[in-house]
Amino acid sequence: MVTIREVAKRAGVSVATVSRVLNKKGYVSPKTREKVEQSIHDLKYKPNDVARSLFKGKSKMIALLVPDIMNPFFPELARSVEDICNSYGYTFVLCNTDHSIEKELAYLNALQQKSVDGLIIVSSTLTGEHTKEINVPIISLDRTFDTNLSNVKSNNRQGARLAAEHLKVIDCKVIAHITGPENASNTEERKQGYLDVVKDEEWFSTDYIVSGDYNMQKAKDAIKKLLLEHPEIDGLFVGNDVMGAGALKAIEELEMQVPHDISIIGFDGISLGETTTPTLTTVAQPIYKMGSRAAELLIEQINDPDIPKKTVEFPVELIERQSTRKRR
């Protein structure tokens, strides 16, 4: 790859002069311009985005930080962000943070060094303290970790209410809830929605709320233990679909039948829920729309850093599949 420096050297001018010719900005004498253009031609130099980004302080790069692209919720989010990046000419950078604050901070530092233009972050561990030093726009996605940032999410509390209400409607007598990681904002919102519906029920006890950490294996183990201790449970609202798949495996191992003995509702609406047997009833978020809205909002803020921050909350919907009994 020919560099701008080689072009400058061959033309006998400074890098800044080559840049002025390339960007058509500032005064360059006709004679110098001709020398630079000849040098560009001779070396087959392609004026590249790196050169442009140096002089504009912009890289036309957007980064998405997610806990782990291998969790099947995130590929759909990544896809939608990348589609918008691509259509606006931004390069899409993906970072896996593993819920580690050290990794998150290392990425934030490295991405600033790369002059990334903006960040979309899914995090349960960052706070406003960590992001206040970042001088490019940031959108928090899926989870709210800093109320000073623009935020794109779904209505988790309402979704959880839909799930718990539906389990009541199909005559579940005791409804348990499997939660996500403690520090994730959507864990708390989904738990609150569940509590809104069940906390005044005669049967209710906090023993029916256990954590599965949004993880299939952890949820499977927690649910087996819970159902052995509490055989009265006949409805499960599981905080995401990955844990829903774990719930199905747990119940299969206990030789119980879904939905005959127990009905299950997940959350997210990822395609995994259509491949399980039985298929998983779920509260579906518009995942693709959430990712693309976050990317659009970020590009608006990159173009105009002064536009007011906003929170966009998408509605959710219950999708009935085979893991819940039919209504009478």
Added chain:
Amino acid sequence: MVTIREVAKRAGVSVATVSRVLNKKGYVSPKTREKVEQSIHDLKYKPNDVARSLFKGKSKMIALLVPDIMNPFFPELARSVEDICNSYGYTFVLCNTDHSIEKELAYLNALQQKSVDGLIIVSSTLTGEHTKEINVPIISLDRTFDTNLSNVKSNNRQGARLAAEHLKVIDCKVIAHITGPENASNTEERKQGYLDVVKDEEWFSTDYIVSGDYNMQKAKDAIKKLLLEHPEIDGLFVGNDVMGAGALKAIEELEMQVPHDISIIGFDGISLGETTTPTLTTVAQPIYKMGSRAAELLIEQINDPDIPKKTVEFPVELIERQSTRKRR
């Protein structure tokens, strides 16, 4: 973000001079150096990778082109490539090409403009004609599309033989094969491995080979049609696990039992195969190792463009789960 240009302006020197100070290369008088350093200090300028990449022609960026990150084979590959990028200080760029040659060429062009240092490409549509103009190292991954490039793959033909042999060992009398897209090199290799084992069988007919395009829904539809026309089929070697999930759904809708009436083996070894009921017997590729080896090989070539190209072929293994009958 403070730019190098602002630093140069404040110090009253050229951008090239600031660069020489930052990179500790070339002569700068002590007085000028002091002015530049004062300007860097006053403006709180952080010498960034963009400035460095401009002068070195390197961006410390690696891009991975995949058909679609939402196909569950690719997140694991993306994760492993990103892990290696991160550990070597490279930024990881992800591009979804949708098997579209137009999108692939547009990305190749855009990434060259960004001075990307190297490319890892999963493609069934590109050829050597398209990549010969690219002047950064390229690794082809999973599929071979240009024999002049280094290539990382698994032993697809041997894997297909393992699958077909296993179906014979468990007494399947008629074994069908569902293939991937016609132009993918691994479709052909897997088909050849299947043929190696069954082509001389008395029952064999090419009617038992149908395409599912590595797509769950297409495979499901194709398999329903095939089994209705050929009820004698009692073994299915399905070219990837996503189509294996489609096969399970097709057979469920036909009210047949897996593995009692028909045994199924997939390919890939993605985690999806553990969430289906029954779980899916599969030929597992070491996906994470393939991605990380490709990234390491690419970084070697970035550091030394003259090292010889090589092909790395990983062994595969059969993982027996519930979708195949037990051996007698």
